[in-house]
Amino acid sequence: MKSKKVGEIFSDYHTNSNIQYAEITALNVIKKTNTLEVILYFDEYIEIKEIWFFEKFLKERFQFEHINIKINYHEGVSKKTIRIRMEKYHSLYGTQISTNQANVIIKK
Numbered sequence: 001m002k003s004k005k006v007g008e009i010f011s012d013y014h015t016n017s018n019i020q021y022a023e024i025t026a027l028n029v030i031k032k033t034n035t036l037e038v039i040l041y042f043d044e045y046i047e048i049k050e051i052w053f054f055e056k057f058l059k060e061r062f063q064f065e066h067i068n069i070k071i072n073y074h075e076g077v078s079k080k081t082i083r084i085r086m087e088k089y090h091s092l093y094g095t096q097i098s099t100n101q102a103n104v105i106i107k108k
Contacts, residue, residue: 006040006054013057017050018042025072034065043074 006013007020009027022042029036036058040046055067 003041010057010061012061013054015050015053017046017053018044019046019050019054022046022071035068036062036064036066037068037070040069040071041074042071043077045073045077046071 003023003025005020006022006024009024013020019040019042021044022040024038025041026039027036028039038058051069051071055069058064058067
């Protein structure tokens with residue numbers, strides 16, 4: 001079965017980000033914790049703010065309490081360091097986080 005892209009499955013999610021071209025390899029609903037898990041595969045780096053906007057859309061659109069987005073990148077994709085990711089997270093959420101928290105929040 002061919003996996004579909006974010007923009008195909010969620011056609012009402014409007015963005016100019018490259019996240020719309022990421023392939024959705026799995027969607028899982030965990031009823032017990034009211035969580036939607038989305039597993040993506042992509043051959044380009046997706047900025048954390050774009051992941052955050054997509055997560056926000058999913059929460060508002062489908063009323064899930066938790067959204068868990070995992071991204072598997074093609075092996076050739078250059079990812080940003082954890083420090084740069086933490087700084088971007090800080091600018092989005094306005095809070096400092098530890099490296100351990102960042103490892104949980106920001107999926108490699």
